[in-house]
Amino acid sequence: MKLRSDLVLxxxxxxxxxxxxxxxxxxxSTVYTLNSTAAWLWEQLKEKEFDTTTIVKLLCxxxxxxxxxxxxxxxVLLADFEKQGLLxx
Amino acid sequence: MNITNSPELxxxxxxxxxxxxxxxHPTHIALNHILGSFRDFQIxxxxxxxxITINISLEKAPVTADMGLLRTDESIAWGxxxxxxxxxxxxxxxxxxxxxxxxxxxYSNRNFERSTIYVPESSAAEQSAVITWMSMMIFGQASLxxxxxxxxxxxxxxxxxxxxxxxxxxxxxSTHSRLWLTHIPNTVLLNDDNPAVRIxxxxxxxxxxxxxxxxxxxxxxxxxxxxxxRLQQAPTNTFTWQPGLKGFVAVLPSxxxxxxxxxxxxxxxxxxxxxxxxxxxxxxxxxxxxxAAQLCHSFIFGSK
Numbered sequence: 001m002k003l004r005s006d007l008v009l010x011x012x013x014x015x016x017x018x019x020x021x022x023x024x025x026x027x028x029s030t031v032y033t034l035n036s037t038a039a040w041l042w043e044q045l046k047e048k049e050f051d052t053t054t055i056v057k058l059l060c061x062x063x064x065x066x067x068x069x070x071x072x073x074x075x076v077l078l079a080d081f082e083k084q085g086l087l088x089x
Numbered sequence: 090m091n092i093t094n095s096p097e098l099x100x101x102x103x104x105x106x107x108x109x110x111x112x113x114h115p116t117h118i119a120l121n122h123i124l125g126s127f128r129d130f131q132i133x134x135x136x137x138x139x140x141i142t143i144n145i146s147l148e149k150a151p152v153t154a155d156m157g158l159l160r161t162d163e164s165i166a167w168g169x170x171x172x173x174x175x176x177x178x179x180x181x182x183x184x185x186x187x188x189x190x191x192x193x194x195x196y197s198n199r200n201f202e203r204s205t206i207y208v209p210e211s212s213a214a215e216q217s218a219v220i221t222w223m224s225m226m227i228f229g230q231a232s233l234x235x236x237x238x239x240x241x242x243x244x245x246x247x248x249x250x251x252x253x254x255x256x257x258x259x260x261x262x263s264t265h266s267r268l269w270l271t272h273i274p275n276t277v278l279l280n281d282d283n284p285a286v287r288i289x290x291x292x293x294x295x296x297x298x299x300x301x302x303x304x305x306x307x308x309x310x311x312x313x314x315x316x317x318x319r320l321q322q323a324p325t326n327t328f329t330w331q332p333g334l335k336g337f338v339a340v341l342p343s344x345x346x347x348x349x350x351x352x353x354x355x356x357x358x359x360x361x362x363x364x365x366x367x368x369x370x371x372x373x374x375x376x377x378x379x380x381a382a383q384l385c386h387s388f389i390f391g392s393k
Contacts, residue, residue, distance in 0.1 A: 006351045010362045015334035019341070019358050021348035025161050029348060031338055 002049055002088040003081070009034070009042045018042075018086070032084060037063070038077060052078060102139065103130040105228060106237050106285035106296040106311070111139035112224075115147055123217045126299040129309040141231040143204045143224055150194035150207035156181060160349050165258060166222060175349055182226065184219060186211070195223045199350055201230035225283060225300040229345035233356040237287040238364070239345040242317075244279040244295055245269045251279055251295035251312035252389060253286075255343040256320040261377055263304065265320055268382035278306050286314060286364060293367055316369045316389045319343075323374035326381045328388045336370030337361065 010017050016039035022028040034042060037059075044058055055074035059065055065073070081087050097116040102109060109132070114120050121131055157176025164171035170185040182195040193211070197204040204227050208216045229239040242253040243262035247269065254262045262281075269276045279295065282302025286295050297308035319331070319339040331339050346357035371388060375381035 006355070008355055008358065010337070010358060012337050012362060012365050013333035015337075017334055017337065019354075021351065021354045023348060025159075025163065027348065031341070033334060 001051065001078075003042065003046050004086055004088050005047065007086060009039060009046075011039070016042075020085070030084075032086070041077065100134050102132050102134055103127050103299070104132045104309075105130050105298055106232065106287050107289075108140040108228075108232055108235055108237065109137065110141045110143070110224070110228065112143050112145055112220075114145035118145060118147075118216070120145070120220075123213055124221060124299070125217070126221060126301070126305070126307040129307060130299055140235060141202055141228060143206060143220075143227060145220065146205055146207045147209050148207065149209050150192075150196070152194070156183075160347075173347075180347070180349075182223065184222075186215065193219045193223075195227070197227060197230075200234060200353060201227050202234070221299070225298075228285075228298075229283075230347060230350070230353055232285060232287075233346055233353050233360065235287075236289070236360055237285050238357055238360050239283055239285050239298070240340070241282065241343045241345070242284055243281045244284045244297075245276050246279045246310075246312055247273060247276045247315075247386070247390075249312060250315040251284075252315050252385075253284065253295060253317050254320055255317055255340065257342075260320050260322060261375075262320060263302075264377050265373075265375065265382065265385075268377065268379060269386070272379040272382050273386050278304070279308055279310065279312060281306050287311075288360060288363055293364055314364075314368050316371060318371040318373050318385060318389075321372070321374050323376070325374070326376055326378075326384050327374045328384050329372050330388070331370045331372050335372075337365045339370050339372060340365060 007018050007020060016034040018032045020030045052074050056070045059070040060067055098113055099116040101112045101120040112120055157174045160175050161173045162171060167184050172183045174181040178199050180197045184193045191210060194207040195204055206220055206223050208219055232239060242255050243266040244251050244253045245266050254265050256262050266278055280297045280301050281304035283298055283300040284295050285298055293314045294311040295314040296311045299307050301307055317340050340361060344357055344361055346354045348354055373385050
């Protein structure tokens with residue numbers, strides 16, 4: 001899978017966000033906020049083909065986290081990305 | 090003897106927020122007379138390239154049955170007389186005239202750098218209203234390629250700096266500006282509806298424009314931008330600063346960019362990200378009274 005290439009991660013101070021412009025007649029554009037780990041992962045994953053294993057590897061190599069915990073965190077994050085439509089279709 | 094009906098063309102140029110807007114129009118349309126609110130922004134014709142070009146045509150628009158995809162029909166200014174279409178590499182805006190027996194068209198390329206406005210069989214008053222409005226819409230998009238955003242705001246000039254009041258239509262932006270003019274010394278109006286904010290090497294500036302809503306306040310001046318303040322009507326006056334994400338979200342709904350050109354939309358967000366990184370954003374829940382203006386002033390200018 002891949003992150004949507006039209007979405008740009010924005011940083012203001014210590015906050016991270018993504019603005020997704022609504023394409024409907026009525027403007028229901030959405031602002032997503034990301035915590036610093038999710039924002040860091042977004043930058044690592046953008047423009048790349050990846051899967052759960054990629055995320056687990058990134059988390060284990062860069063954070064002090066057990067593989068089991070990283071697995072479950074990666075699954076939650078991916079499910080969130082999927083649900084919010086942030087992945088390429 | 091050949092009689093040609095292609096009229097002679099003239100150029101009229103304006104500098105708005107340090108961008109050159111060029112109209113090419115039939116010579117017999119006295120554009121500098123018709124576009125009254127643009128008068129202070131007019132510049133001479135020089136060799137440097139225009140940033141935004143708009144052709145004015147008195148011919149009928151080359152309309153085909155297929156207008157493309159209807160993107161929106163929402164317009165506060167024109168109600169149900171307005172349509173906005175996307176067709177291949179063109180954005181098409183249509184506005185039905187007052188009598189309902191004719192339509193004005195605007196064809197723009199994807200980034201709005203080049204447009205043609207068709208105003209056949211229209212009175213000078215109609216040409217003025219349509220060209221003024223359509224050029225605002227064009228400027229709001231094309232300026233995004235030049236580190237500039239048009240915002241929906243009422244702006245006061247207090248001691249040489251600009252304070253931009255934001256809020257939904259009807260919130261009382263203009264009313265709050267009036268309260269500053271009356272109760273805060275050394276304050277005048279810069280623009281009441283559509284100023285432009287530009288990032289420059291010398292800092293972030295807010296500019297008056299030829300577009301100012303119902304208030305004839307068309308000042309060709311720029312001021313260092315001091316703060317944004319989002320207003321909301323409330324039973325008491327409360328001011329809170331909105332750092333980081335909150336500030337971005339408070340200003341975003343007041344910025345101009347069409348959502349159907351993702352490059353322009355992303356560009357708007359990039360500019361806003363930079364602006365909000367530098368300029369403080371406040372949130373004022375307020376009554377329409379002198380104390381609201383005084384509270385707002387005291388937070389921005391440091392006595393609180």
